[in-house]
Amino acid sequence: MAFPEQELVSAEQFLRWIRAEEDRFELVDGRIVRMMTGAKQSHNVVTANIVAALLPQARPGGCRTTANDTAVRTGPGSVRYPDVVVDCGPSDPDALEASSPTLVVEVASPGTSAIDATDKLDEYQGHGDVRLILFVDPDRVSVKLYRRGEGGRWEIEKYDDLAQGIALPEIGGSRALGDIYAALDPAPPPRLRLVDVSGTGRAGP
Numbered sequence: 001m002a003f004p005e006q007e008l009v010s011a012e013q014f015l016r017w018i019r020a021e022e023d024r025f026e027l028v029d030g031r032i033v034r035m036m037t038g039a040k041q042s043h044n045v046v047t048a049n050i051v052a053a054l055l056p057q058a059r060p061g062g063c064r065t066t067a068n069d070t071a072v073r074t075g076p077g078s079v080r081y082p083d084v085v086v087d088c089g090p091s092d093p094d095a096l097e098a099s100s101p102t103l104v105v106e107v108a109s110p111g112t113s114a115i116d117a118t119d120k121l122d123e124y125q126g127h128g129d130v131r132l133i134l135f136v137d138p139d140r141v142s143v144k145l146y147r148r149g150e151g152g153r154w155e156i157e158k159y160d161d162l163a164q165g166i167a168l169p170e171i172g173g174s175r176a177l178g179d180i181y182a183a184l185d186p187a188p189p190p191r192l193r194l195v196d197v198s199g200t201g202r203a204g205p
Helices: 011-018 041-061 113-125
Strands: 025-028 031-034 064-067 072-075 078-080 084-087 101-107 132-137 142-148 154-159 165-168 173-176
Touching: 011 025, 011 072, 011 078, 041 064, 041 084, 041 101, 041 132, 041 173, 072 113, 078 113, 113 132, 113 142
Parallel strands: 101 132
Antiparallel strands: 025 031, 025 078, 064 084, 072 078, 084 101, 132 142, 142 154, 165 173
8 A cells, every 4th residue: 555645644543554665654633653673772672772671561460562663543544653662451462553552651762751751641641541641861871751630631750860660550560770771871960060150160049
């Protein structure tokens, strides 16, 4: 199944088409977009660490943890592929998409951070089943967790210390930040630098 370059494609059409494709694509507002390949080792290690950490915690609740190739339908003309998905819906071995993506994870890559923090965040927050959205910087100790609270209101939690724990009761567990960055030597988070604005040589105020 081929599509003219300017033809808008539905999520259903895309998911049928992608079965026969070897390259990686996403669907954004009805347009097929080629995904970036060749991720850095730090990106791959963090992704593997997250899967290894979440897998045993999510399984007892009937949830499945997958990486890279599980589609999340974020609209009638949009399909995304998070780096990690915890799917807590009914299992279908032949399905290409998550039936109930409770947690989605995006590990930052050069050139994608702005898209992750804007377009993808909006799309994931608009998905009725998504309850947790995790953004991870693989090179710096920096994790942002968006959690759907009461009444559907989203709250943001920020983590920047390897000793911190992230509570994830929605999937039956919690993880230490150190588990995410295991086998890596990430840079510390940036700190605010006080600047002397008084001319006295002292940082102020």
